[in-house]
Amino acid sequence: MNNEDFRRGRKTGISYFFIGGFMTVIANNLLGVYTLPVRFIIGVCLLAIFISMVVAQDKISPLSFKIIQTISFVILAAVLGMTFANTTMFFCTMALQSVIMLSYLDAKFMNIHRGITSAAMLLLGIPSFFGMKGAAPVSQFLACYLTVMGVQQLCSIVANSINVRDRQNREQERSLDDLLKIVEDKCDEARAATKSKSDFLSNMSHEIRTPLNSVLGMNELILRESNDETILNYACNVDNSGKILLSLINDILDFSKIESGRMEIVSVKYNVSTLIGDIVNMLDRRFDEKGLVLNVNVAPDIPSVLFGDEVRLRQILTNIMTNAVKYTDKGSVTLSVRYERIDENELTLILSVKDTGRGIKEADRDKLFCGFTRVDQVRNRNIEGTGLGLSITSRLVTMMNGTIDVESVYGEGSDFIVRVPQKIISEEPVGEFNAKLTKSTDEIRRSAASAYTAPDARVLVTDDNRSNLLVVEGLLKRTQIQVVSVTSGAECIERLRKQHFDLLLLDHMMPEMDGIETLKRIRSEKLASGVPVVALTANAVSGAREMYEEHGFEDYLAKPISGDSLERLIFKLLPERLVKITEKTAEEKPVQSDSPKESKQETALIDRELALSYCNDDEELFAIVLQSYCEEYENKLADMKKLLAEKNLEKYRIVVHALKSTSLNIGAAKLSEQAKAHEFAARDGELDFVESDFDSLLENYEAVMNEASALLEKLMS
Structure with a gap:
């Protein structure tokens, strides 16, 4: 029996004790003194008080219960005062009620109680109650007890009904609490799943973008420095393929961002001719490779400058035109741009992409804009892609309050029509649009070769890793920028108190004070007012730009940093008065010999080509980076051992993060990959993995260190 049942039984038993006592007095005194109506009225009044006592136990305040109880005892005393002769019978009946109270708590006594009740009913029955005057004491006692039991059962019914109702209410409350707990648990699971998805995308972004950035960065150096037309054509193909791969990654991240509701429409002024021309130039080579004709028809009277989300419009049009190229084997693709006026300040921009490709079956139209879905897979099995492009396009169009429709004849081609409202900035028409806007390889080369110097500009670079600082210094060498390097947020703040800088490059993850906290301190102390600050991060993910902008950064650079992206960003952020534009021409470049270049050595653990790509192919800078790496070995090794012995995973994570970079x-x-695995394990508190893999990490670190020392010795000789 649980505590609740015991408490309820105790209260009910006590109530029955008093009820039995009262009713015994009635049976022994009132029945022979008063007439039947009077006896009935007194009995009903007492019964009402008794039932009130039973009900009141859990429903009214303790003070009210005491008052009712006192009134009952007063009535009891008054009734007892009527006769002293039957007091013995009163106390005998009260003693029997003690057994009744116990019978509520134990099955054995319950059976005794029922047996006595049955015997009384058989011997006397209710009629004996009314003829009890002058009866034997035993018969009188049993008759009294039978009367008590009748009232007792009535009170029990009332009390039980109240208890059942209370129990049902409590069960409903518990059920509601349980339901709320289940809902809360499910919400927690959903949030955990969303976080896992975001973490997965963050890791995937880092894993894929790092080597891809290296490929595109090295390829850009080829476009910048090579004079060989064949090499330039190869480089253009690499550039095109790399950007397509990058767009696939962006599709996956954008889809996730749209799903989570973090995608926003940002409207800006843009030039219609520039938008269309850039897209045509970007895709023209793909048309040539497939032997397709690209036709571009732009309404000459369309306003030249509009206001809308240029980035998303570019993405929408690129996705549709890329699909047209994929699914068109011969013939042409026609891009048409026209408009419909809404009022004097707004128009509906209409973009139509019509191809002579494979077309779409009527049954597949509904699946066309579903994520990760590809139609007619048997026929299109050789077409590469994620099946996300049109899904993203449809959602972006909807976010821009527009519509997208498709008209298609299977086997003959398709026509995708996008309508989006745009505000008018300039009524000046675009005029005649040159449909063929391809860049020659010479133009590509001249664009890539563009350079600048800024000898009067001062840039402060903050990174806790000395090797990263050396890389940035080396990449900016040809710009003649004055670079000052520090290794902590505190040093950065101290420098800013003493000197003026035109740009700050601030690493995100640093011990003691990270980049975000450092920037907060800089702003709170009103240092470097108006100076742009760029975040350096090894974990680029969709939404990173928004996150850094929210914390006050002007922009961010993903590690490993390519020389070209660094130069472009600095060129964009430096004041114009500090920048001097120079143009490298083919004649200014050294003529390459016909003999092949001496192949660069690649060791078993160190990829020299990869390392040189991060150093702008500067052997001297590579040697400096190697030397710094070797000098840090002993201290870093000691720190790793000490922090793991102390089980300080937070600081251990920072050390292996630096080792990764x-x-x-x-x-x-x-080794970088293994260090990254330790970084993530430390972040997630997975001490078992860190400890089990630590010896392997140290072994690989030592092996890389030995090869780095040997390679450095060779470079220095």
Whole structure:
């Protein structure tokens, strides 16, 4: 029996005790003194008080219960005062009620109680109650007890009904609490799943973008420095393929961002001719490769400058035109741009992409804009892609309050029509549009070769990793920018108190004070007012730009940093008065010999080509980075051992994060990957993995260190 049942039984038993006592007095005194109506009225009044006592136990305040109880005892005393002769019978009946109270708590006594009740009913029955005057004491006692039991059962019914109702209410409350707990648990699971998805996308972004950035960065150096037309054509193909791969990654991240509701429409002024021309130039080579004709028809009277989300419009049009090229084997693709006026300040921009390709079956139209879905898979099995492009396009169009429709004849081609409202900035018409806007390889080369110097500009670079600082210094060498390097947020703040800088490059993850906290301190102390600050991060993910902008950064750069992206960003952020534009022409470049270049050595653990790509192919800078890496070995090794022995995973994570970056800078990609695994494990509190894999990490670190020392010795000789 639980505590609740015991408490309820105790209260009910006590109530029955008093009820039995009262009713015994009635049976022994009132029945022979008063007439039947009077006896009945007194009995009903007492019964009402008794039932009130039973009900009141859990329903009224303790003070009210005491008052009712006192009134009952007063009535009891008054009734007892009528006769002293039957007091013995009164106390005998009260003693029997003690057994009744116990019978509520134990099945054995319950059976005794029922037996006595049955015997009384058989011997006397209710009629004996009314003829009890002058009866034997035993018969009188049993008759009294039978009367008590009748009232007792009535009170029990009332009390039980109240208890059942209370129990049902309590069960409903518990059920509601349980339901709320289940809902809360499910919400927690959903939030955990969303976080896992975001973490997965963050890791995937880092894993894929790092080597892809290296490929595109090295390829850009080829476009910048090569004079060989064949090499330039190869480089253009690499550039095109790399950008397509990058667009696939962006599709996956954008889809996730739209799903989570974090995608926003940002409207800006843009030039219609520039938008269309850039897209045509970007895709023209793909048309040539497939032997397709690209036709571009732009309404000459369309306003030249509009206001809308240029980035998303570019993405929408690129997705549709890329699909047209994929699914068209011969013939042409026609891009048409026209408009319909809404009022004097707004128009509906209409973009139509019509192809002579494979077309779409009527049954597949509904699946066309579903995520991760590809139609007619048997026929299109050789077409590459994620099946996300049109899904993203449809959602972006909807977010821009527009519509997208498709008209298609299977086997003959398709026509995708996008309508989006745009505000008018300039009524000046675009005029005649040149449909063929391809860039020659010479133009590509001249664009890539563009350079600048800024000898009067001062840039402060903050990174706790000395090797990263050396890389940035080396990449900016040809710009003649004055670079000052510090290794902590505190040093950065101290420098800013003493000197003026035109730009700050601030690493995100640093011990003691990270980049975000450092920037908060800089702003709170009103240092470097108006100076742009760029975040350096090894974990680029969709939404990173928004996150850094929210914390006050002007922009961010993903590690490993390519020389070209660094130069472009600095060029954009430096004041114009500090920048001097120079143009490298083919004649200014050294003529390459016909003999092949001496192949660069690649060790088993260090990829020299990869390392040089991070150093702008500067052997001298590579040697400096190697030397710094070797000098840090002993201290870093000691820190790792000490922090793991102390089980300080937070600081251990920072140390292996630095090892990840420096190892990648010297081309030790495998060690960098292992260090990254330790970084993530430390972040997630997975001590078992860190401890079990620690010896392997140290062994690989030592092996890389030995090769780095040997390579450095060779470079210095």
